[in-house]
Amino acid sequence: MSLVLIFFYVFGFLAIASAAFMLATKNVLYAAFGLLVTLLSLAAIFILLFADFVAITQLMVYVGGVLVLILFGVMLSNQVQGRAVQSESVNGISGGLVASAIFGGLAYLILSADYLLPEGITVADAAPANTKSSIIAIGIRLITNFALPFEVASLILLIALMGAAYISTEDKHE
Amino acid sequence: MNNIPLIPVLLLGAVLFCLGILAVITKRHAIVVLMGIELIFNAANLNLVAFNRHQPDLMQGQVFSVFVMVIAAAESAVALAIILKVYSYFKTVNLDQIRHETDV
Numbered sequence: 001m002s003l004v005l006i007f008f009y010v011f012g013f014l015a016i017a018s019a020a021f022m023l024a025t026k027n028v029l030y031a032a033f034g035l036l037v038t039l040l041s042l043a044a045i046f047i048l049l050f051a052d053f054v055a056i057t058q059l060m061v062y063v064g065g066v067l068v069l070i071l072f073g074v075m076l077s078n079q080v081q082g083r084a085v086q087s088e089s090v091n092g093i094s095g096g097l098v099a100s101a102i103f104g105g106l107a108y109l110i111l112s113a114d115y116l117l118p119e120g121i122t123v124a125d126a127a128p129a130n131t132k133s134s135i136i137a138i139g140i141r142l143i144t145n146f147a148l149p150f151e152v153a154s155l156i157l158l159i160a161l162m163g164a165a166y167i168s169t170e171d172k173h174e
Numbered sequence: 175m176n177n178i179p180l181i182p183v184l185l186l187g188a189v190l191f192c193l194g195i196l197a198v199i200t201k202r203h204a205i206v207v208l209m210g211i212e213l214i215f216n217a218a219n220l221n222l223v224a225f226n227r228h229q230p231d232l233m234q235g236q237v238f239s240v241f242v243m244v245i246a247a248a249e250s251a252v253a254l255a256i257i258l259k260v261y262s263y264f265k266t267v268n269l270d271q272i273r274h275e276t277d278v
Binding site: 019022031038045049053074090095099102111149157159160164165 | 184188190196200201202208209219220226234236239240245246249250255267268270
């Protein structure tokens, strides 16, 4: 077992364990910290899968942006003073049944599917051989093959920011 | 050689997806439901990056996962704005209480 594989299993276990901790804890703030550990271990797994740009984007967008937004949301939507923000769980049994049924179906599909790899490409070749980083390839793709989705994504971001700013403004005419 | 087989990565993605589904179903705090949705986005990203290794010349998987992150960031910004608005109206973010008050 190679070192990379050992690291993959360690970080995969860490991701699953902290996601389970996010589910198990009642404290919303602890759940946010569990999500933080999950996101960090997923960034490490992205690096192990030769996706360094995606890993850095994960760190900057999720850990630096989304998680901070979530923590702000926890702080702003909390009126109890001096007491932890609790989140109750309902539908434990039926939810567990649904989730395990979905996992069973997914695992069955994953294990029984016949993966047809492209001819002549092995996983070892899939690592970028001549470049150390995938940033160059992604940058070239973003302005050639994927130029239209790139622009549409920027428009979506702009519209979402405008919408979020409009929604969260206080209504003066109450 | 440094290779991670495909199957464990896909299984890890499936486990994270189901944990996200479980969070969305069982939790009643709106922000924790949002965290579950982020977990589902991350599981999808993991699958995209894993399959990208088998067709690396086009970089489709990694580029698409970056787009998924863009959508996730936009979604969480709008969702948190909605949650704050709901909180200022109902003074709670518990989904059952909100549903009880709106009487739908």
